[in-house]
Amino acid sequence: GESVGLHLPTLSVQEGDNSIINCAYSNSASDYFIWYKQESGKGPQFIIDIRSNMDKRQGQRVTVLLNKTVKHLSLQIAATQPGDSAVYFCAEMNRPFGGTSYGKLTFGQGTILTVHP
Amino acid sequence: NAGVTQTPKFRVLKTGQSMTLLCAQDMNHEYMYWYRQDPGMGLRLIHYSVGEGTTAKGEVPDGYNVSRLKKQNFLLGLESAAPSQTSVYFCASSYSRIGFSNYGKLFFGSGTQLSVL
Numbered sequence: 001g002e003s004v005g006l007h008l009p010t011l012s013v014q015e016g017d018n019s020i021i022n023c024a025y026s027n028s029a030s031d032y033f034i035w036y037k038q039e040s041g042k043g044p045q046f047i048i049d050i051r052s053n054m055d056k057r058q059g060q061r062v063t064v065l066l067n068k069t070v071k072h073l074s075l076q077i078a079a080t081q082p083g084d085s086a087v088y089f090c091a092e093m094n095r096p097f098g099g100t101s102y103g104k105l106t107f108g109q110g111t112i113l114t115v116h117p
Numbered sequence: 118n119a120g121v122t123q124t125p126k127f128r129v130l131k132t133g134q135s136m137t138l139l140c141a142q143d144m145n146h147e148y149m150y151w152y153r154q155d156p157g158m159g160l161r162l163i164h165y166s167v168g169e170g171t172t173a174k175g176e177v178p179d180g181y182n183v184s185r186l187k188k189q190n191f192l193l194g195l196e197s198a199a200p201s202q203t204s205v206y207f208c209a210s211s212y213s214r215i216g217f218s219n220y221g222k223l224f225f226g227s228g229t230q231l232s233v234l
Contacts, residue, residue, distance in 0.1 A: 008157045032221055034221045034222070036223075041227070041228075042227055042228070043121070043207050043209070043225030043226050043227050043228055044160070044207070044223070044225050045225070046222045046223065046224075049221055049222070089159055089160070091221070093221055104162070104175075105162070105221060105223070107159035107160040107161075108159050109157065109158055109159040110159060
């Protein structure tokens with residue numbers, strides 16, 4: 001799985017399988033978490049987010065799980081498709097900076113997901 | 118609706134040369150950001166802006182300057198390029214904190230590949 005600050009892991013799955021991408025975060029003050037998808041040659045694209053007062057949130061074919069006790073975040077992709085092949089980043093947000101209400105996003109280093117047809 | 122547009126897409130510089138990367142967004146976003154992405158690493162924040170006429174330093178601001186003279190534009194300047202600045206640069210924008218559905222959702226451009234020889 002992915003951890004903010006470590007090497008880039010990889011995950012290979014067969015088309016139709018479910019994928020689970022993991023992320024460990026270190027800042028216990030983080031109160032908001034986001035998953036981004038980055039396809040080759042493109043900028044990251046928002047997938048799903050979750051606040052620290054939630055354990056689970058579901059989107060279309062994706063589910064994010066948050067375990068604050070062990071500071072772990074996961075992204076589950078159901079019925080993975082070749083178009084899901086990309087680098088997936090988790091990002092965490094902690095206390096606001098600059099006097100604004102917006103917090104600083106810290107990105108993890110990413111997990112490469114490869115889906116085989 | 119073009120979203121976030123970055124120019125140029127590719128550039129090669131010699132050490133010591135200067136250049137400006139341009140970013141434009143048409144979503145009327147308050148916040149804009151410049152990130153760099155290096156192989157095997159996540160996105161690192163260079164500078165950001167929370168509104169027209171305001172800028173602030175991110176994680177890795179040294180060697181870069183920015184300006185936000187108009188709400189829709191955010192410029193990143195390299196005054197004297199160094200090989201360590203070889204990277205892919207991404208511009209992003211986001212809403213201010215309006216509600217949970219928009220909180221933390223960054224819209225990214227497609228990136229600028231910069232090589233400094």
